[in-house]
Amino acid sequence: MPTDQEPTAEQIAEVRTAILKKLEAEPPAEPFHPNDLKRLKDSDLWISKLLKIYEFDLEKTNTRLWDNLIWRQSFGVNDITVNSLNQEFLNDGSIYAHNKDRDGKPLLIISMKKHSKSRNLDDLIRIIVYWVERLQQETNLDKITLFMDMTGSGLSNMDIDFIKANIGIFETKYPYVPNYIIVHELPFLLNAAFKIVKTFLPEEALRILRVTTKKDIDQYVDKDNCLKLWGGNDDYEYKFA
The missing domain is CATH 1.20.120 (Four Helix Bundle (Hemerythrin (Met), subunit A))
Structure with a gap:
């Protein structure tokens, strides 16, 4: 530890x-x-x-x-530059940074509802790395909370290889970066798949993993930093900038 x-x-x-x-x-x-x-x-x-x-x-x-x-x-x-990234993935709001957690650490948000297994994994990881590097430069290597928004997602969005690669990037390339890994509004029918995911998470990731709902998300992200979708006050709609 x-x-x-x-x-x-x-x-x-x-x-x-x-x-x-x-x-x-x-x-x-x-x-x-x-x-x-x-x-x-x-x-x-x-x-x-x-x-x-x-x-x-x-x-x-x-x-x-x-x-x-x-x-x-x-x-x-x-x-990596903005122009070198997959423009669809950059602009569709599937991966983006917005607001902060209760510790003041930036949220890197992955909207699993917008994900599918047909997406190119390398392109997605490049988007993740772009955002991590950008946030690291903006915050002088401060921590980041990885916010996996499961709201409205289903079996067609569940991609264990993507989640593995995502966690792997933080485990091996940016081990000092994660503040929390928040899995928000996990649908009941994805519980079994999520149990599989937990079996390959390293001990350090399990220690900072939090599974939240609208009822308790404000323990980690206050209402003003929570999107309305998550039960908060922020009506932000993603647009890349």
């Missing part, structure tokens, strides 16, 4: 030095993106968050940070 204790300057420096030495001794086939290298060299925040989530295990932090740098380069994280 992550700790509230802060890493020391020596621990941060040790991770940074280890990564830079490995970079010199074993340069990757695809050079790491200059933006990521700059963040690695010039800022303590990224390393600090990884050290905390991995409970100051320096070896594990080094391994996961290296793997993350490789993934960011191969996935093209720094090169």
